[in-house]
Amino acid sequence: MLKGIFRRVGNVLRGRATLDEETIEELEAALVMGDVSVPLAMEIVQELRGRAERERVTDDEGLLRLLSDEVYEHLQPYEGELGFAPQPPTTILVLGVNGVGKTTTIAKLAWRLKQEGRSVLLAAADTFRAAAIEQLQTWGQRVGCDVVAQTKGADPGAVMFDALQSAQARGIDVVIADTAGRLHTKVNLMEELRKMGRIIERATGAPATERLLVIDANTGQNAINQAREFHQAIGLTGIVITKLDSTAKGGALLSLTHEMEIPLKFVGLGEKMEDLVPFSARDFADGIV
Ligand SMILES: Nc1nc2c(ncn2[C@@H]2O[C@H](COP(=O)(O)OP(=O)(O)OP(=O)(O)O)[C@@H](O)[C@H]2O)c(=O)[nH]1
Ligand SMILES: [Mg+2]
The missing domain is CATH 3.40.50.300 (P-loop containing nucleotide triphosphate hydrolases)
Known part of the structure; x- marks a missing residue:
């Protein structure tokens, strides 16, 4: 659905097995460049780091999957359907x-x-x-x-x-x-x-x-x-x-x-x-x- 921002964010993670300081900074920068606000970019990356540690994820595919889950959890509550009136119109x-x-x-x-x-x-x-x-x-x-x-x-x-x-x-x-x-x-x-x-x-x-x-x-x-x-x-x-x-x-x-x-x-x-x-x-x- 949306390639731009996440291709860049994904590229930061590809080939990296851990979230060291440099990777974290680059991730935050990629998110902010894709128009995520600074506080939210920091929040997402911190959550990602916490999860990667807890779940002992040590490869780039795993990190990408965690990031994807992270984004999903942020957005899922706001998935909305068109409402209809009980009586038309x-x-x-x-x-x-x-x-x-x-x-x-x-x-x-x-x-x-x-x-x-x-x-x-x-x-x-x-x-x-x-x-x-x-x-x-x-x-x-x-x-x-x-x-x-x-x-x-x-x-x-x-x-x-x-x-x-x-x-x-x-x-x-x-x-x-x-x-x-x-x-x-x-x-x-x-x-x-x-x-x-x-x-x-x-x-x-x-x-x-x-x-x-x-x-x-x-x-x-x-x-x-x-x-x-x-x-x-x-x-x-x-x-x-x-x-x-x-x-x-x-x-x-x-x-x-x-x-x-x-x-x-x-x-x-x-x-x-x-x-x-x-x-x-x-x-x-x-x-x-
Ligand atoms: N690529 C792309 N272009 C879109 C999309 N939605 C609208 N556009 C284009 O954006 C331009 C403006 O669309 P309009 O629907 O006229 O926008 P509007 O908000 O009604 O504009 P005003 O009435 O002038 O305020 C048009 O050239 C549309 O074809 C979209 O999802 N993708
Ligand atoms: Mg119009």
């Missing part, structure tokens, strides 16, 4: 800063849900640019689901309201809303998200079933700031990490779950609609050995 707000892959992720998710036999309606609540609306409409056609849209500059809350009414009238299973990429530091944009949240709550009697934050795997440590701000604004239920196919890093995924304790639900592995898979701690950790 399930509502999914897709959030994130500019260009991380929100719209593409929505298309991929819609495709998956359709494969599972669910009906899906998309809400073009990114009304900031006309191109954003068209992009979602194009995906809607490709995936085969309707898109509720208004014109550029329309109130995203009004688009949301329309989409929910339409979904309820038609008995649609899942409504997925695209939102404008926003800087997590812009207060008024965050307020706009909260307003969308309130509209969903009023229309369906419950908060948005999923508030998914999309994070680009190339983001590095800033991913944690993004998650913190969006979580504060709207209470995230899950994270999607995109572009894992195109990063040499990706270790922020470890720091992010460690710091935020929010489940990772999907990972994006490309630009096509099939390229979204449920997050698997096992697959990820297996990338090490």
Whole structure:
């Protein structure tokens, strides 16, 4: 699933039978270069050392296996599945800063849900640019689901309201809303998200079933700031990490779950609609050995 960071980390261990000081330093450095935070890199390496001593592991294959177990144990608690509302429609707000892959992720998710036999309606609540609306409409056609849209500059809350009414009238299973990429530091944009949240709550009697934050795997440590701000604004239920196919890093995924304790639900592995898979701690950790 993720070659970049772990190839480098694995290379440090290959050919070495013990964790001497030099190896430990190199391991920590490789983890940090792959975007794992410094304290977490130190924690992982210390745990690895303790285990290697207890279990008397004296070859590089054994050390790699222990490291893989270590990473698995860090990630496994955060493996999360998409939730569904007890009464349709399930509502999914897709959030994130500019260009991380929100719209593409929505298309991929819609495709998956359709494969599972669910009906899906998309809400073009990114009304900031006309191109954003068209992009979602194009995906809607490709995936085969309707898109509720208004014109550029329309109130995203009004688009949301329309989409929910339409979904309820038609008995649609899942409504997925695209939102404008926003800087997590812009207060008024965050307020706009909260307003969308309130509209969903009023229309369906419950908060948005999923508030998914999309994070680009190339983001590095800033991913944690993004998650913190969006979580504060709207209470995230899950994270999607995109572009894992195109990063040499990706270790922020470890720091992010460690710091935020929010489940990772999907990972994006490309630009096509099939390229979204449920997050698997096992697959990820297996990338090490
Ligand atoms: N390689 C790769 N590219 C991706 C992935 N997900 C999205 N992209 C690409 O990233 C670019 C931005 O994707 P969008 O879905 O438009 O991102 P967005 O967050 O909606 O962007 P804004 O609406 O402008 O904020 C596009 O070129 C996508 O094809 C992924 O998992 N892997
Ligand atoms: Mg978009």
